[in-house]
Amino acid sequence: MKQNKESRSPLFLLTGLLLGLLLGLAIAWILFPARTVDTSPAELRSDYKEDYRALTALAFASSGDLGRAQSRIVLLGDRDPVRELNAQAQFALLNQDNQREARALGQLAQAMQSLPPSSVPDSVEQPSLLPEAIYQITEEQMLCGDQNGPPLLKIFLLDAEGLQQSGISLSLLTDSGEEETFTGLRPEFGAGYAQFELNQGETYTLSVGEEPVLEGVKAAICEGDGGVHSWGSWLFTLQGT
Amino acid sequence: MRYLLFGIAIVLGLAGGLYYGWVVNPVLVVDTAPDILRSDFQADYVLMVAEVYQSEQNAERALERLNFLAGGNPLESMNAALDFAATSAYSKSDIALLNDLDSALRKWDPSLEFTPTP
Numbered sequence: 635m636k637q638n639k640e641s642r643s644p645l646f647l648l649t650g651l652l653l654g655l656l657l658g659l660a661i662a663w664i665l666f667p668a669r670t671v672d673t674s675p676a677e678l679r680s681d682y683k684e685d686y687r688a689l690t691a692l693a694f695a696s697s698g699d700l701g702r703a704q705s706r707i708v709l710l711g712d713r714d715p716v717r718e719l720n721a722q723a724q725f726a727l728l729n730q731d732n733q734r735e736a737r738a739l740g741q742l743a744q745a746m747q748s749l750p751p752s753s754v755p756d757s758v759e760q761p762s763l764l765p766e767a768i769y770q771i772t773e774e775q776m777l778c779g780d781q782n783g784p785p786l787l788k789i790f791l792l793d794a795e796g797l798q799q800s801g802i803s804l805s806l807l808t809d810s811g812e813e814e815t816f817t818g819l820r821p822e823f824g825a826g827y828a829q830f831e832l833n834q835g836e837t838y839t840l841s842v843g844e845e846p847v848l849e850g851v852k853a854a855i856c857e858g859d860g861g862v863h864s865w866g867s868w869l870f871t872l873q874g875t
Numbered sequence: 876m877r878y879l880l881f882g883i884a885i886v887l888g889l890a891g892g893l894y895y896g897w898v899v900n901p902v903l904v905v906d907t908a909p910d911i912l913r914s915d916f917q918a919d920y921v922l923m924v925a926e927v928y929q930s931e932q933n934a935e936r937a938l939e940r941l942n943f944l945a946g947g948n949p950l951e952s953m954n955a956a957l958d959f960a961a962t963s964a965y966s967k968s969d970i971a972l973l974n975d976l977d978s979a980l981r982k983w984d985p986s987l988e989f990t991p992t993p
Binding site for chain 1: 877880881882883884885886887888889890891892893894895896897901902904905906907908909911912913914915916918919920922923924926927929930931940943959963964965966969
Protein backbone atom coordinates (compact mmCIF):
# COMPACT_ATOMS: atom_id res chain seq x y z
CA MET A 635 0.00 0.00 0.00
CA LYS A 636 2.83 2.31 0.94
CA GLN A 637 4.59 1.42 -2.31
CA ASN A 638 1.42 2.34 -4.27
CA LYS A 639 1.31 5.82 -2.71
CA GLU A 640 4.95 6.45 -3.57
CA SER A 641 4.49 5.31 -7.14
CA ARG A 642 1.58 7.79 -7.58
CA SER A 643 3.65 10.74 -6.39
CA PRO A 644 5.15 11.77 -9.76
CA LEU A 645 1.69 11.72 -11.35
CA PHE A 646 0.43 13.89 -8.52
CA LEU A 647 3.16 16.44 -9.19
CA LEU A 648 2.53 16.32 -12.93
CA THR A 649 -1.15 17.06 -12.33
CA GLY A 650 -0.20 20.11 -10.26
CA LEU A 651 2.23 21.27 -12.92
CA LEU A 652 -0.41 20.93 -15.66
CA LEU A 653 -3.03 22.73 -13.58
CA GLY A 654 -0.60 25.60 -12.98
CA LEU A 655 0.36 25.72 -16.63
CA LEU A 656 -3.28 25.90 -17.77
CA LEU A 657 -4.00 28.60 -15.21
CA GLY A 658 -0.95 30.57 -16.34
CA LEU A 659 -1.94 30.35 -20.01
CA ALA A 660 -5.51 31.42 -19.19
CA ILE A 661 -4.18 34.46 -17.35
CA ALA A 662 -1.63 35.35 -20.07
CA TRP A 663 -3.86 34.82 -23.11
CA ILE A 664 -7.39 35.57 -21.87
CA LEU A 665 -7.56 37.47 -18.57
CA PHE A 666 -4.52 39.74 -18.84
CA PRO A 667 -2.99 39.49 -22.32
CA ALA A 668 0.29 41.35 -22.80
CA ARG A 669 -0.43 45.01 -23.52
CA THR A 670 0.52 45.91 -27.06
CA VAL A 671 2.13 49.22 -27.92
CA ASP A 672 4.31 50.56 -30.72
CA THR A 673 2.47 48.84 -33.54
CA SER A 674 2.97 49.49 -37.24
CA PRO A 675 0.36 50.56 -39.83
CA ALA A 676 0.35 46.98 -41.15
CA GLU A 677 -1.37 45.90 -37.92
CA LEU A 678 -4.19 48.43 -38.08
CA ARG A 679 -7.80 47.31 -38.37
CA SER A 680 -8.97 47.32 -41.99
CA ASP A 681 -11.12 50.47 -41.69
CA TYR A 682 -8.20 52.34 -40.13
CA LYS A 683 -5.99 51.09 -42.95
CA GLU A 684 -8.45 52.61 -45.40
CA ASP A 685 -8.21 55.97 -43.62
CA TYR A 686 -4.42 55.74 -43.67
CA ARG A 687 -4.39 54.81 -47.38
CA ALA A 688 -6.75 57.66 -48.26
CA LEU A 689 -4.68 60.20 -46.36
CA THR A 690 -1.52 58.94 -48.06
CA ALA A 691 -3.17 59.48 -51.42
CA LEU A 692 -4.38 62.97 -50.48
CA ALA A 693 -0.89 63.86 -49.23
CA PHE A 694 0.53 62.63 -52.54
CA ALA A 695 -2.00 64.75 -54.42
CA SER A 696 -0.83 67.72 -52.38
CA SER A 697 2.95 67.20 -52.41
CA GLY A 698 3.46 65.15 -55.57
CA ASP A 699 6.16 63.18 -53.77
CA LEU A 700 5.72 59.70 -55.17
CA GLY A 701 8.69 58.17 -53.36
CA ARG A 702 7.29 59.22 -50.01
CA ALA A 703 3.76 58.06 -50.88
CA GLN A 704 5.08 54.71 -51.99
CA SER A 705 7.08 54.30 -48.78
CA ARG A 706 3.94 54.99 -46.76
CA ILE A 707 1.81 52.57 -48.75
CA VAL A 708 4.44 49.85 -48.26
CA LEU A 709 3.94 50.23 -44.50
CA LEU A 710 0.38 48.93 -44.81
CA GLY A 711 1.75 45.55 -45.87
CA ASP A 712 -0.72 45.03 -48.72
CA ARG A 713 0.08 42.14 -51.03
CA ASP A 714 -0.92 44.21 -54.06
CA PRO A 715 -0.89 47.91 -53.08
CA VAL A 716 -2.03 49.18 -56.50
CA ARG A 717 -5.02 46.86 -56.48
CA GLU A 718 -5.96 47.98 -52.96
CA LEU A 719 -5.73 51.63 -54.02
CA ASN A 720 -7.87 51.05 -57.09
CA ALA A 721 -10.47 49.08 -55.12
CA GLN A 722 -10.73 51.81 -52.49
CA ALA A 723 -10.95 54.46 -55.21
CA GLN A 724 -13.87 52.62 -56.81
CA PHE A 725 -15.61 52.36 -53.48
CA ALA A 726 -15.02 56.03 -52.67
CA LEU A 727 -16.52 57.01 -56.02
CA LEU A 728 -19.88 55.71 -54.85
CA ASN A 729 -20.04 58.39 -52.18
CA GLN A 730 -20.57 61.94 -53.40
CA ASP A 731 -18.60 63.35 -50.46
CA ASN A 732 -15.51 61.33 -51.27
CA GLN A 733 -14.90 62.35 -54.86
CA ARG A 734 -11.66 64.16 -54.10
CA GLU A 735 -10.41 61.19 -52.11
CA ALA A 736 -11.38 58.84 -54.93
CA ARG A 737 -9.45 60.90 -57.45
CA ALA A 738 -6.40 61.02 -55.20
CA LEU A 739 -6.49 57.26 -54.65
CA GLY A 740 -6.82 56.68 -58.38
CA GLN A 741 -3.97 59.06 -59.16
CA LEU A 742 -1.68 57.39 -56.68
CA ALA A 743 -2.54 53.95 -58.04
CA GLN A 744 -1.80 55.18 -61.55
CA ALA A 745 1.46 56.80 -60.49
CA MET A 746 2.62 53.66 -58.70
CA GLN A 747 1.65 51.57 -61.69
CA SER A 748 3.75 53.80 -63.91
CA LEU A 749 6.87 52.65 -62.08
CA PRO A 750 6.79 48.98 -62.99
CA PRO A 751 9.89 46.85 -63.17
CA SER A 752 8.93 46.36 -66.84
CA SER A 753 10.41 49.79 -67.56
CA VAL A 754 13.78 48.36 -66.59
CA PRO A 755 15.86 47.74 -69.69
CA ASP A 756 16.84 44.11 -70.12
CA SER A 757 20.49 45.12 -70.03
CA VAL A 758 20.23 46.36 -66.41
CA GLU A 759 22.05 44.08 -64.02
CA GLN A 760 20.00 43.34 -60.93
CA PRO A 761 21.58 42.98 -57.50
CA SER A 762 21.40 39.46 -56.14
CA LEU A 763 20.99 37.99 -52.69
CA LEU A 764 24.05 36.19 -51.34
CA PRO A 765 23.34 32.50 -50.69
CA GLU A 766 24.40 32.69 -47.05
CA ALA A 767 22.34 35.84 -46.37
CA ILE A 768 20.24 35.86 -43.21
CA TYR A 769 17.67 38.08 -44.95
CA GLN A 770 15.35 37.37 -47.83
CA ILE A 771 14.10 39.83 -50.45
CA THR A 772 10.35 40.32 -50.08
CA GLU A 773 10.12 43.24 -52.49
CA GLU A 774 12.44 44.41 -55.24
CA GLN A 775 11.69 47.34 -57.51
CA MET A 776 13.52 49.69 -59.77
CA LEU A 777 11.92 53.08 -59.34
CA CYS A 778 11.87 55.34 -62.38
CA GLY A 779 10.21 58.64 -62.93
CA ASP A 780 10.66 60.25 -59.54
CA GLN A 781 14.35 60.93 -59.88
CA ASN A 782 15.64 64.46 -59.98
CA GLY A 783 18.62 63.61 -57.82
CA PRO A 784 21.33 60.96 -57.82
CA PRO A 785 20.66 57.24 -58.13
CA LEU A 786 19.81 55.69 -54.79
CA LEU A 787 19.65 52.34 -53.06
CA LYS A 788 16.58 52.37 -50.80
CA ILE A 789 16.24 49.68 -48.15
CA PHE A 790 13.43 48.67 -45.84
CA LEU A 791 14.67 46.28 -43.19
CA LEU A 792 12.12 44.02 -41.49
CA ASP A 793 12.51 41.42 -38.79
CA ALA A 794 11.21 37.88 -39.15
CA GLU A 795 7.74 39.03 -38.06
CA GLY A 796 7.59 41.77 -40.69
CA LEU A 797 8.16 44.70 -38.33
CA GLN A 798 10.55 47.44 -39.36
CA GLN A 799 13.93 47.33 -37.61
CA SER A 800 15.38 50.66 -36.55
CA GLY A 801 18.93 51.48 -35.54
CA ILE A 802 20.49 48.66 -37.56
CA SER A 803 23.86 49.38 -39.14
CA LEU A 804 24.00 49.03 -42.93
CA SER A 805 27.19 49.36 -44.91
CA LEU A 806 27.87 49.58 -48.60
CA LEU A 807 31.25 48.27 -49.67
CA THR A 808 32.97 49.04 -52.95
CA ASP A 809 36.52 48.96 -54.28
CA SER A 810 36.95 52.63 -53.39
CA GLY A 811 35.77 52.39 -49.78
CA GLU A 812 32.86 51.80 -47.44
CA GLU A 813 29.83 53.87 -46.47
CA GLU A 814 27.80 53.24 -43.36
CA THR A 815 24.35 54.33 -42.27
CA PHE A 816 21.61 53.20 -39.91
CA THR A 817 17.97 52.39 -40.43
CA GLY A 818 15.58 54.96 -39.00
CA LEU A 819 17.57 58.10 -39.84
CA ARG A 820 14.77 59.12 -42.24
CA PRO A 821 11.84 58.56 -39.87
CA GLU A 822 9.36 60.09 -42.28
CA PHE A 823 9.84 56.98 -44.45
CA GLY A 824 9.73 54.48 -41.61
CA ALA A 825 11.86 53.15 -38.79
CA GLY A 826 13.37 50.44 -40.96
CA TYR A 827 14.26 52.69 -43.87
CA ALA A 828 17.74 53.65 -45.00
CA GLN A 829 19.20 54.88 -48.26
CA PHE A 830 22.56 55.26 -49.98
CA GLU A 831 23.63 57.36 -52.94
CA LEU A 832 25.25 55.28 -55.65
CA ASN A 833 28.06 56.40 -57.93
CA GLN A 834 28.02 55.59 -61.62
CA GLY A 835 30.34 52.73 -62.56
CA GLU A 836 30.80 51.39 -59.02
CA THR A 837 29.62 47.95 -57.92
CA TYR A 838 28.61 47.64 -54.30
CA THR A 839 27.95 44.94 -51.73
CA LEU A 840 25.39 45.70 -49.03
CA SER A 841 25.93 44.35 -45.53
CA VAL A 842 23.49 44.34 -42.64
CA GLY A 843 25.61 44.60 -39.52
CA GLU A 844 28.61 42.44 -40.38
CA GLU A 845 26.66 40.14 -42.69
CA PRO A 846 26.93 40.67 -46.48
CA VAL A 847 23.43 40.41 -47.95
CA LEU A 848 23.26 41.88 -51.47
CA GLU A 849 25.96 41.87 -54.10
CA GLY A 850 26.21 43.42 -57.55
CA VAL A 851 24.44 46.65 -56.62
CA LYS A 852 24.94 49.27 -59.35
CA ALA A 853 23.31 52.61 -60.07
CA ALA A 854 20.02 51.92 -61.81
CA ILE A 855 19.38 53.41 -65.23
CA CYS A 856 15.81 53.87 -66.41
CA GLU A 857 14.83 54.00 -70.04
CA GLY A 858 12.09 56.49 -70.81
CA ASP A 859 10.15 57.34 -73.95
CA GLY A 860 12.30 57.56 -77.04
CA GLY A 861 15.14 55.71 -75.38
CA VAL A 862 16.00 58.62 -73.06
CA HIS A 863 17.93 57.38 -70.05
CA SER A 864 17.72 58.74 -66.52
CA TRP A 865 18.85 57.63 -63.10
CA GLY A 866 16.55 55.37 -61.12
CA SER A 867 16.62 53.91 -57.64
CA TRP A 868 16.61 50.38 -56.35
CA LEU A 869 14.07 49.66 -53.64
CA PHE A 870 14.59 46.49 -51.63
CA THR A 871 12.57 45.21 -48.72
CA LEU A 872 14.68 42.72 -46.78
CA GLN A 873 13.09 40.50 -44.17
CA GLY A 874 14.99 38.47 -41.59
CA THR A 875 14.67 34.71 -41.92
CA MET B 876 4.26 17.04 2.44
CA ARG B 877 2.24 15.93 -0.60
CA TYR B 878 0.16 19.11 -0.45
CA LEU B 879 3.27 21.24 -0.27
CA LEU B 880 4.76 19.51 -3.31
CA PHE B 881 1.44 19.82 -5.13
CA GLY B 882 1.39 23.55 -4.37
CA ILE B 883 4.97 23.98 -5.59
CA ALA B 884 4.11 22.11 -8.79
CA ILE B 885 1.15 24.44 -9.41
CA VAL B 886 3.28 27.52 -8.81
CA LEU B 887 5.96 26.23 -11.18
CA GLY B 888 3.34 25.44 -13.83
CA LEU B 889 1.76 28.85 -13.35
CA ALA B 890 5.11 30.58 -13.79
CA GLY B 891 5.83 28.53 -16.91
CA GLY B 892 2.40 29.31 -18.35
CA LEU B 893 2.73 33.02 -17.70
CA TYR B 894 6.22 33.13 -19.21
CA TYR B 895 5.06 31.25 -22.30
CA GLY B 896 1.89 33.32 -22.71
CA TRP B 897 3.42 36.74 -22.08
CA VAL B 898 6.97 36.37 -23.42
CA VAL B 899 7.46 33.37 -25.69
CA ASN B 900 4.12 33.32 -27.49
CA PRO B 901 2.03 36.38 -26.59
CA VAL B 902 -1.39 37.03 -28.08
CA LEU B 903 -1.03 37.86 -31.78
CA VAL B 904 -1.64 41.54 -32.44
CA VAL B 905 -4.10 42.20 -35.25
CA ASP B 906 -6.74 44.84 -35.90
CA THR B 907 -5.13 47.44 -33.68
CA ALA B 908 -6.21 51.04 -33.20
CA PRO B 909 -4.12 54.02 -34.35
CA ASP B 910 -3.46 55.33 -30.83
CA ILE B 911 -0.92 52.57 -30.19
CA LEU B 912 1.04 53.17 -33.39
CA ARG B 913 4.73 53.72 -32.72
CA SER B 914 5.65 57.37 -32.26
CA ASP B 915 7.46 57.70 -35.61
CA PHE B 916 4.42 56.38 -37.48
CA GLN B 917 2.17 58.74 -35.52
CA ALA B 918 4.43 61.67 -36.35
CA ASP B 919 4.42 60.73 -40.04
CA TYR B 920 0.63 60.53 -39.95
CA VAL B 921 0.51 64.07 -38.57
CA LEU B 922 2.92 65.12 -41.33
CA MET B 923 0.50 63.68 -43.90
CA VAL B 924 -2.30 65.72 -42.35
CA ALA B 925 -0.05 68.80 -42.60
CA GLU B 926 0.72 68.06 -46.26
CA VAL B 927 -2.97 67.79 -47.06
CA TYR B 928 -3.73 70.91 -45.04
CA GLN B 929 -1.26 72.83 -47.19
CA SER B 930 -3.48 72.35 -50.24
CA GLU B 931 -6.90 72.23 -48.54
CA GLN B 932 -6.42 75.02 -45.96
CA ASN B 933 -9.23 73.43 -43.95
CA ALA B 934 -8.34 73.35 -40.25
CA GLU B 935 -11.57 71.67 -39.21
CA ARG B 936 -10.94 68.78 -41.59
CA ALA B 937 -7.34 68.55 -40.33
CA LEU B 938 -8.62 68.29 -36.75
CA GLU B 939 -10.96 65.50 -37.76
CA ARG B 940 -8.05 63.67 -39.33
CA LEU B 941 -5.90 64.12 -36.23
CA ASN B 942 -8.70 62.61 -34.16
CA PHE B 943 -7.76 59.38 -35.94
CA LEU B 944 -4.72 59.19 -33.67
CA ALA B 945 -5.68 60.62 -30.34
CA GLY B 946 -9.42 60.04 -30.27
CA GLY B 947 -10.41 63.48 -29.02
CA ASN B 948 -7.16 65.30 -28.30
CA PRO B 949 -5.68 66.21 -31.66
CA LEU B 950 -3.31 68.81 -30.27
CA GLU B 951 -1.67 66.13 -28.17
CA SER B 952 -0.77 64.34 -31.39
CA MET B 953 0.31 67.63 -32.95
CA ASN B 954 2.55 68.38 -30.00
CA ALA B 955 4.08 64.91 -30.02
CA ALA B 956 4.75 65.15 -33.75
CA LEU B 957 6.46 68.52 -33.36
CA ASP B 958 8.64 67.13 -30.59
CA PHE B 959 9.48 64.06 -32.63
CA ALA B 960 10.28 66.12 -35.74
CA ALA B 961 12.56 68.41 -33.74
CA THR B 962 14.56 65.51 -32.31
CA SER B 963 14.64 63.44 -35.49
CA ALA B 964 15.99 64.01 -38.96
CA TYR B 965 12.91 65.78 -40.31
CA SER B 966 13.69 68.27 -43.06
CA LYS B 967 13.15 71.98 -42.54
CA SER B 968 10.30 71.99 -45.06
CA ASP B 969 8.50 69.19 -43.21
CA ILE B 970 8.92 70.97 -39.88
CA ALA B 971 7.57 74.13 -41.51
CA LEU B 972 4.51 72.20 -42.68
CA LEU B 973 3.92 70.91 -39.16
CA ASN B 974 4.30 74.40 -37.71
CA ASP B 975 1.83 75.81 -40.25
CA LEU B 976 -0.73 73.22 -39.28
CA ASP B 977 -0.09 73.77 -35.59
CA SER B 978 -0.67 77.52 -35.94
CA ALA B 979 -3.80 76.99 -37.99
CA LEU B 980 -5.29 74.61 -35.46
CA ARG B 981 -4.69 76.99 -32.59
CA LYS B 982 -6.17 79.90 -34.51
CA TRP B 983 -9.17 77.87 -35.53
CA ASP B 984 -10.25 77.06 -31.99
CA PRO B 985 -8.78 79.11 -29.14
CA SER B 986 -10.15 76.66 -26.59
CA LEU B 987 -7.50 74.24 -27.80
CA GLU B 988 -4.66 76.51 -26.67
CA PHE B 989 -1.86 74.59 -25.00
CA THR B 990 1.48 75.28 -23.41
CA PRO B 991 4.30 74.31 -25.72
CA THR B 992 7.01 72.13 -24.22
CA PRO B 993 10.49 73.66 -24.18
